[in-house]
Amino acid sequence: MSGFSAFRLLREALRGQSGWEPQWRAPAQPQAEYDVVIVGGGGHGLATAYYLAKEHRVGRIAVLEKGWIGGGNTGRNTTIIRSNYLFPESAALYDHAVQLWEGLSQELNYNVMFSPRGVLMLAHNVHDEQSFRRHVHANRLAGVDNEWLDAEACRAFCPPLDIHQQRYPVLGGALQRRGGVARHDAVAWGYARAASALGVDIIQNCEVTGITRGVDGGVTGLSTSRGEVRTRKVGVVAAGSTSLVMAMAGVRMPLESFPLQALVSEPVKPVFPCVVMSNTVHAYISQSDKGELVIGAGTDQYPSYSQAGGVQILSHTLEAICELFPMFRRMRMLRSWGGIVDTTTDRSPIIGLTPVPGLYVNCGWGTGGFKATPGSGHVFAATIARGEPHPIAAPFSLDRFVTGRLIDEAAAAAVAH
């Protein structure tokens, strides 16, 4: 597979785009045995496979995906990227990811369209303001950029914002200028392409249905809809389905899976310069390069695997969007959809070892894991390769729910991103 370059684009333009090949190999069947098998072909799983091959030189790696790669939350999210989380452990993890985002298109030779256009989080009441100012200070101590803007400065940064409306008064906002968005599909495809080039087998339409364990309790293999696979190391990266996959090995998880929805408008000319989030009113918005407004809503109140949420959740978000940005009041919405997000009680992810030898898990990203994709894959690959947690991943262990060392990011990530 040859790389992308300006020269190549020009050459293909001159010969009718006839020279493009598939971007990754797509074996129909898994091999009989692998050194590491990743369950789940979302961004996190594919990134894990890529770094396992690239940095840890693991020989035989497979990614098994029950549907198509990127068809889970990776392809359903509103792509907000930022790292201004409260606790040092989180800031380290998410900022590791932002640093990788900054060079990712070059690293993968694939345009993931990372666009650090700034993420502005609105404060609507005194509590929000206090909480955000605390975040700003904590982030500065952790070396992560985050600044407080008063209401006028918010409007100057985002002109469509109405700071004078009465319903959701804007007191100010926290702005992370290095934050932004990326193209979700390109992230899955870019990692798949780069991993495949390093020999990783990506097998789609291959559902894992069982985890087999040996006499010592350790993993010995997987049952799949495409036959048995022998392996001593399995990394489960299955987002909303994690509890179901882990149950195959008899492991109960501190997770609940909820529907989370998003929607896009009809495409319009560039009107919206940045990303705006409002945790208090459960609304977040940006404009894609295609011109659609990309709008995220809140989760439903009950756990569900339906991949469809209630319409009242969407209308609540749209009411808030129309209030904050009156110029969108007559805009038509094109599509809405749902994903299933796996949430933990402290709203922080779980990355690491499990009670079953050879079984690793990376989950609990809930409503906000897209931003972490490169960093998550990077530290999880190291964790699997070495059999011990990468230092950045270590605080996010499964046993923090037993020791009580929770990383409570509920204020930063309760519903939004």
Place this chain on the structure above:
Amino acid sequence: MLMIDCPWCGARAELEFRHCGEAHLLRPADPATLSDAQWADYLAFRDNARGWARERWRHVHGCGRFFNALRHTQTDRFAATYKPGQAWPEPPA
């Protein structure tokens, strides 16, 4: 939006209700005697099943009372709602 049958008030729109998590979780009578793992299990670890699930709801904007429900987590269909203290019904075949 779901239609939910409060055992006291009858069928009402979901907006009147609050979901309160997995049902039939008994708070340990003497938490001090539990191991950390047992306590964590009570606090955080959940079935999170795909299929029929027993869950607690509260009719917050109605009679205010708690009740339990048997709901399918893939179709979101309710098989039954029942009062606290009642035995849980068998899931439909």
